[in-house]
Amino acid sequence: MAKSNASNSDELSPEQREELLQILKARFEKNVNRHQGLEWANVQVKLEADSKKLWSLHEMERTGGEPDVVAYDNNTGEYIFYDCSAESPKGRRSVCYDREALESRKQHKPENSAMEMAADMGIELLTEEQYRELQKLGNFDLKTSSWVKTPDHIRKLGGAIFCDRRYDTVFMYHNGAESYYGARGFRGSLRV
Known part of the structure; x- marks a missing residue:
């Protein structure tokens, strides 16, 4: 299956990265009940360090999943994102x-x-x-x-x-x- 962005790779352009980070930050701040006690700045550092994971979040967003942080794994130091769209993501049905x-x-x-x-x-x-x-x-x-x-x-x-x-x-x-x-x-x- 071909990747969705123009370069046909799992790399986002700087503009796509910035836009996605802004969307994720706004969602994070709007839904604090999903991740109480977690700080966006720490999440953003992890995201900026892993372009492949950022690309995966872009795909989750592009297909209507509205990904958001729902937990932090103290054992692995990882933030856990789930699709948090109200209904099953539109771009992944049928x-x-x-x-x-x-x-x-x-x-x-x-x-x-x-x-x-x-x-x-x-x-x-x-x-x-x-x-x-x-x-x-x-x-x-x-x-x-x-x-x-x-x-x-x-x-x-x-x-x-x-x-x-x-x-x-x-x-x-x-x-x-x-x-x-x-x-x-x-x-x-x-x-x-």
Whole structure:
């Protein structure tokens, strides 16, 4: 899959870097409940030191994920970003779960799969546990749903799992991994 920027690489132009940092800073400052006790200046230092991670955040933003810091890992010294868009990111919907599922479809194949898109972007799909942690920070996926990392034993049987929030409750469901819907995408995580 071709990269989205004009140079077809994972490097952002200085203008793209500056614009993204401003967007991330504004979101960070607007949503302090997601990362209490953390300082933007420290996050920015980490971001400016890793152009590949900054590119991945750009891809999360470009596809509608609205990434934001949700935690800091004291053991690794990494900031953890999740997609925090109100609904599943628009630029990542109508995808099946993975390449195997995509290839198994005989007709009406989606353009891509969640696992492949995430890998191309340099991010990981949220696990069910991470998805539930995200839901403690706000109300997400009230009208959409998001594929989450599926345990191997479920995937080997042809299934995949997704989550959403309805009736003020977070639900986890199953579907055939080859299924796709206009209201189902995926949310990712990135450690910086």
